[in-house]
Amino acid sequence: MENSEYGFIPYGKQYVDECDKKAVLEVLESDYLTTGPKVQEFEEALANRLGFKYVVVVSNGTTALHLASRVLLNVGDRAVTTPNSFLSTSNSILYVGAKPIFVDIENNGLINLDLVEEKLKKNKKIKAVYLVTFSGHPLDDEKVKYLKDKYGVKILYDNAHYFGKDGGVCDIATYSFHPVKHITTFEGGAVATNNEKIYKKLLRLRNHGIVKDSSMYPWEYKMVDLGYNYRLSDVACAMGLIQLEKVDMFLSKRRQIAKYYHDNLPEKIKPLYPYNEKSSYHLFVVRYPFKSFDEKAEFFIKMRQKGIGLQYHYIPINQQPFYVKKGYFKKFPQMEKYYLEAFSLPIYYSLSVKEQDYVIDCMEELL
Numbered sequence: 185m186e187n188s189e190y191g192f193i194p195y196g197k198q199y200v201d202e203c204d205k206k207a208v209l210e211v212l213e214s215d216y217l218t219t220g221p222k223v224q225e226f227e228e229a230l231a232n233r234l235g236f237k238y239v240v241v242v243s244n245g246t247t248a249l250h251l252a253s254r255v256l257l258n259v260g261d262r263a264v265t266t267p268n269s270f271l272s273t274s275n276s277i278l279y280v281g282a283k284p285i286f287v288d289i290e291n292n293g294l295i296n297l298d299l300v301e302e303k304l305k306k307n308k309k310i311k312a313v314y315l316v317t318f319s320g321h322p323l324d325d326e327k328v329k330y331l332k333d334k335y336g337v338k339i340l341y342d343n344a345h346y347f348g349k350d351g352g353v354c355d356i357a358t359y360s361f362h363p364v365k366h367i368t369t370f371e372g373g374a375v376a377t378n379n380e381k382i383y384k385k386l387l388r389l390r391n392h393g394i395v396k397d398s399s400m401y402p403w404e405y406k407m408v409d410l411g412y413n414y415r416l417s418d419v420a421c422a423m424g425l426i427q428l429e430k431v432d433m434f435l436s437k438r439r440q441i442a443k444y445y446h447d448n449l450p451e452k453i454k455p456l457y458p459y460n461e462k463s464s465y466h467l468f469v470v471r472y473p474f475k476s477f478d479e480k481a482e483f484f485i486k487m488r489q490k491g492i493g494l495q496y497h498y499i500p501i502n503q504q505p506f507y508v509k510k511g512y513f514k515k516f517p518q519m520e521k522y523y524l525e526a527f528s529l530p531i532y533y534s535l536s537v538k539e540q541d542y543v544i545d546c547m548e549e550l551l
């Protein structure tokens with residue numbers, strides 16, 4: 185498969201240097217491997233960087249969403265969400281006995297907020313809207329705030345792709361530190377909020393629903409909620425702290441790569457949206473008018489033979505076998521068109537201009 189002089193070029197990967205390794209080794213030699221001082225340090229650094237009052241780090245982005253859903257939803261509630269996301273976004277709604285309602289996307293891959301409003305007008309069971317800052321593109325905060333205020337719904341931002349300052353609109357935002365995301369703690373994630381009550385509940389749920397209370401006996405602890413072990417280790421948090429120091433460097437490189445694609449892609453391959461310096465560019469998605477999925481697959485295979493790992497984000501969640509079985513299958517016109525046309529190009533910190541040129545040349549040749 186590795187037929188290029190560049191080895192294999194994936195769509196995304198982590199960047200780990202000597203400082204990360206040193207930070208991890210230091211924790212290995214300390215007294216705490218699981219919950220130690222690095223956890224809170226990392227949480228405070230994240231809160232500061234992301235513009236939230238409170239951050240709770242957890243074992244991954246999916247458990248972050250699960251905890252958020254435990255806070256925002258009850259059994260039987262409905263939550264509007266997008267088909268264009270990783271499975272965890274809507275799975276987390278189902279985890280707590282609530283039901284997702286999918287609506288179509290816009291041209292830029294984000295959920296269509298007008299369609300969200302149509303649903304909110306008609307269905308009083310909708311208690312929350314789960315939005316995804318897809319590819320790293322920020323949402324229209326003003327429009328989201330309008331929906332939140334007018335319909336009294338809770339707002340969740342799944343920010344697995346986004347790493348910018350929060351605009352103060354959402355009730356909860358979730359993050360993932362999986363190696364392909366902006367920073368990594370191996371597996372890892374976070375839940376962020378400005379609400380103290382939500383924060384306290386998240387802390388409890390992360391740790392078995394336990395609150396510390398040794399007022400009666402010194403050994404005492406009290407379980408007051410059905411929680412989980414979704415903690416993130418001190419080792420992971422030490423790595424996260426060092427990764428966080430590099431995040432501005434990571435982001436500016438991603439924007440530079442995105443700009444270069446914009447300036448150098450052949451006419452027939454269209455970026456998903458005009459260059460946007462506010463985007464975190466977790467993904468660089470382009471569109472090409474393939475005539476069939478077979479044609480698209482053939483192109484993917486040929487690119488792979490050239491050592492380039494294209495990806496596609498995402499198969500409409502509501503077309504996954506589990507969702508089909510539950511009756512969620514529906515073809516949304518924009519989502520269908522996007523599914524056929526869109527694909528993600530390599531974008532990550534260590535990607536060189538030469539490698540980008542190679543990717544562009546290969547596409548030019550094959551399309």
Ligand SMILES: *Cc1c(COP(=O)(O)O)cnc(C)c1O
Nearest residue numbers: 244245246270272344360361362
């Ligand atoms: C990666 C991702 C998740 C899940 O994160 P994990 O850390 O892999 O559990 C959820 N939502 C979106 C949009 C993602 O990209």
